[in-house]
Amino acid sequence: MDRAQLILVGLPLFLFCSDIFHLFSPPPPKPAAPHHHHHQPDSQPLIQQQQPSLEFPTQKASGIGFGNTVSIDFCASCSYRGTAVTMKNMLETQFPGINVVLANYPPPLPKRVLSKLVPIVQFGVIGIIVGGEQIFPRLGFAAPPQWYYSMRANRFGSMASTWLLGNFLQSFLQSSGAFEVYCNGEPVFSKLKENRFPGEIELKELVARRISNSRVIDGINGGQWS
Structure with missing residues (x-):
């Protein structure tokens, strides 16, 4: 298996594993709100420095x-x-x-899992369109099926349709x-x-x-x- 075929097979598997990991991993904790300390000049009176801290809790409560x-x-x-x-x-x-x-x-969880599988199918179909003549013999087929030649005849249209249809299906599953x-x-x-x-x-x-x-x-x- 050459380098291109390794990339076509390894990339979908890597995306699938990373999506499954992020799907079941707990969300990160929310960062604490930063506290801004405003330093006022020493020349101002002490009453003016304490006035904002006395009024703000009263208004909030x-x-x-x-x-x-x-x-x-x-x-x-x-x-x-x-x-x-x-x-x-x-x-x-x-x-x-x-x-x-x-x-x-x-x-729901089933729709989330299916939405993670859509990119793998997209890359798989595009990989078959690009290198199906080398992939099908390794899978035990003597010759590629007839639908492969139909997609191969309009290679760029088939890849664009696969990408757009997959994105639409993924958006539907994530909603x-x-x-x-x-x-x-x-x-x-x-x-x-x-x-x-x-x-x-x-x-x-x-x-x-x-x-x-x-x-x-x-x-x-x-x-x-x-």
Whole structure:
């Protein structure tokens, strides 16, 4: 087996092994937010140096959404990021102090595994088109099949069609079509169930209702323990 055939066989196997490793490996930890220390000149009065550190916690703790977290899990391959960012900005404006987290909603495991196999099939078909006359005899075929000659007659068109069709299939397998909203771990809206996106006013009311219910429960629990 010459060098070209080794590359055609080894490259898909390497991509498949690396994709399987990344598929089952845990996500990396989120980096800690950097702390910026602002040094003020010594000539300024001591009161001016302490004023920002005294006002910032008071403003943050007084927000209507302080202590609440909203998670928006969306399909990143479906171009839903713009809608998710719009909803995030709206919630942060309507509920000051709320924590809105955006994350990708992955497809089911079988679709993820199939999406990893698509590039291997693409490289395999392209490799057969390029060097099928040497590959088929090594596989035990006396002569290449008839469909090989049909693809070989239009080599560049067959390779372009294989690449475009594979990319379309991979994009379909990686899409989940999800736009799921959770408030404090409780589901608020599900596009997978409703088959539509939430409106801004609708989502604001749903989150406000969830926050008020949380406050009522916390108040009851606090009264029982007091």
